[in-house]
Amino acid sequence: MPAVGIFVCGRRRRSYNAVTSAERTLTGGRRAAILPCNRRITDRSMMEPRKTVLHDRHVALGARMVEFGGWRMPLQYPSGIVQEHLATRRSAGLFDVSHMGRFAFRGPGALGFLQHVLTNDAARLAVGEAQYTIAAHAEGGAVDDAYLYRFDAEEYLLVVNAANRRKDLDHFQAVLPDFAGVEPVQYGSVWTDRSDEQAMLSLQGPLSGQILAGLIDSGRLPEPPQRNRLSTATIRGRRVRVARTGYTGEPLCFELFAPAEEAAALWDLLVEAGVSPVGLGARDTLRLEANLPLYGHELGADPDGRDIPVLASPSAAGAVSLSPRKGDFIGRGALGRQHEAFKKIACGDFSSLDDLPRIVRPVAVTGKAIARAGDRVFGADGRHVGYVTSGTMVPYWKIEGESTDAGRNETGMRPIGLALLDGRLGEGDDLSIEVRGRRAGAVVVSRHLRSEGTRGTRPVGHGFCADEETPLSAGESPHTGPYWAR
Amino acid sequence: MVPKDLRFTKTHEWAKVEETSNLVVVGISDFAAGQLGDIVYVELPEAGQTVALEDAFGVIESVKAAVELYSPVSGEVVEVNQAVADDLDLVSKDPYGGAWMIKVRADDSGALDGLMTAADYEAYVKSAECEQE
The missing domain is CATH 3.30.1360.120 (Probable tRNA modification gtpase trme; domain 1)
Structure with a gap:
């Protein structure tokens, strides 16, 4: 049987996160x-x-x-x-x-094309700025997540997941005929593969x-x-x-x-x-630990093979612009519905769960187990409420007092994860996760890591409920304003 | 170096018959411990449970994955080494000594005859077969 155990030859791994x-x-x-x-x-x-x-x-x-x-x-x-x-x-x-894919987009059609295939507002990028963005499909799932850089006025650089490089190019290529005004330059279009x-x-x-x-x-x-x-x-x-x-x-x-x-x-x-x-x-x-989504886990398909809505990942909110200036783009309709559902969910209104049935939440495992991607999650009432999308044991520095400079001598380990959970669940809700046939206790937390006030990072408040802002994770918030207001 | 008195499975468990008790002592190899990397959790059975040849008797987890421990013999678990579960560093520090995992009263006195010798196992981990397994 040709199975290379990457960790241990011949061992059957129980982790579900490697391959489908x-x-x-x-x-x-x-x-x-x-x-x-x-x-x-x-x-x-x-x-x-x-x-x-x-x-x-x-x-x-x-x-x-x-x-x-x-x-x-x-x-x-x-x-x-x-x-x-x-x-x-x-x-x-x-x-x-x-190993990540790097595509350069140039020419008069570049910005328009990027606005069409990416969810963030590329027109907001000044020279010297970058943004987190997503290539969505029309149904509101992710083809890939990516980062768009504008080092100079003439060129946009898009960095994509290594494993999706070819898929992304094929997607862009497929979309191209719908898009007027693009002069083909290379790979049939305005982009150049800079990966090598x-x-x-x-x-x-x-x-x-x-x-x-x-x-x-x-x-x-x-x-x-x-x-x-x-x-x-x-x-x-x-x-x-x-x-x-x-x-x-x-x-x-x-x-x-x-x-x-x-x-x-x-x-x-x-x-x-x-x-x-x-x-x-x-x-x-x-x-x-930083609550950042990984394509294939928090983005892409869920363990049942269904597409995960892009806005199921709260961190992806900063990568989606629904502003009138951005205009229409692939997936806008679906993302608009997801956004409306998310706003309602954040205010305790679950009438639009069809558009956003589950949301990716950080979970802390309280029982003696390590949750892994694919493990089933149950609510306090025993109902099946979702899946772990990523999970492991992570190390941390024990930090004394207020300052991050103090301490950092002792370390600990904690089992944490991200889970795609019923939208009705929120911070503080008790869960149990099925790990190898046994249930281990867990709880929904707001995040796993906090940025300690360093200049340059500001958590994005979702702003759905003014008095109850939920910060994004650990300084990775790609934007400083609520995305729907941009 | 692999102790000469041990026998090995293809899934990297070791086994030996403890002379004083005639029980089969089971652990995992130094190679396996090294491949796993940072070990973060070990789950072992309870004394009194029965185990079957090549069936999972426990789980060892690293940061990246959980792998099952397969029993090299059929029999009854008589003793479990709680020290391993409490001190995970033992697995990489002393895989053939302090990090033994279970002691089994084997159903069959020749239970280890089908396993690899230390020399065979050393050749095995260097071989393509191990890569292919």
Whole structure:
């Protein structure tokens, strides 16, 4: 039986988050990625995995390499997922994210096309800004989630999930005939696939700013120093594009874009400066703790195979613009209905649950178990109310008192998750999660992580109920205003 | 190095017959512990439960996944090592000693004959078969 146990050869893993049954069938029972990967098949998954330009660095550092989204990627370095997670939270972590897809959009039709295929208002992006966005389909589910960067006036750079790269291109291609006024340039349209010529590193954590600042010859870090701002800098003679973005919940975070041939030197500089390399394992625990959705888990299809409405993920709200200025786009009608339902739900009115039956909520496991993606969740009355979409045990620093500078010497572990739950449930509601046939107690929480007042992150209040604002998670809120008012 | 007196399953459990008690002691290999990475939870059966050859008797979880522990013998669980569940570091620090998991009164005295020897197991973890399993 050709099943590579990525963790342990020959062991049957009980985690449900790696592959879907469809993928198992297609790959002959192979449990491919230990990391939550996408539920949809990409043609890449059938091919030899690709290597990023930093592959040799990972191997030299002793990383355990796994296949993820069609790429050979480091799952963890010898220090392990727990230490990598903690290092990112206390100092700084360095991630190779070159596997992600990067598409450049240029030309007079670019903005119009992006406005049509993406849910956020790309016209709001000034040069030097970025935004979280989603490619939705007409029914209001996600084709993919993505980040859109505008480093200069002529070009938009869209960064998409590695495993969805081909699917996204196919989707854009399929949509193109409906869209007037686009001059085909490459791949039949206005976009250029920059994934190979450009590498991407992510530097996250409280010390990331000073480390990066110490390496800059000229240019600057993004100003004002807040999330989603961009800049260009020269780092030891290499021109690097710098974005204040990330996927860890860290208030201080950077993503660096550099020509592929310069990535290894940049990586070495950062490692020599003392940052900890972090693999996909901790990338997943960090984003989960920060309540950030992952395509294939909180976005995409649910365990029953139904599309998860985009606005079931409260963090996705910042990626959706329903303002008149944005105008029509793919999925607008459905997203508008989801938004209305969400507003009602937030005020205790459940009359529109058909448009948004379930919402992704952070859950803390109170029983002695670790919830995993796919586990069934039950309400206090025993009713089946949803599924765990992501779950694991994550480490944390025990912080004494008010200041985040104090303490951080002792660590703990806690089982947490995200769950797609009946819209009627909310913070404080008791749950039980079925873990291997036994029920473990759990509770809905507002979030798992809080940004500690660092400038540059402001939680987005949903504003549905003025006196009961629910902040978004941990400084990852992509916008500062309620999205429907933009 | 793998202790020479142990026998192994393809799913990386080890077993040996404890001379004083004649019970089969079961744990997981150093290789398995290393592959799992940070171990965060171990769930073991209760003493008195019966286990069957190649059936799951427990679960070991790392940050990324939960994997089942498969019994190398059929019989009755006589003793369970609670220390492992309480001190998860034991699994990687002392997989062949302090991190034993259960002791089983095997139904069959030749129960371990079908398992790999230490030498076979060492070859197995280096082999493509392990990768393919």
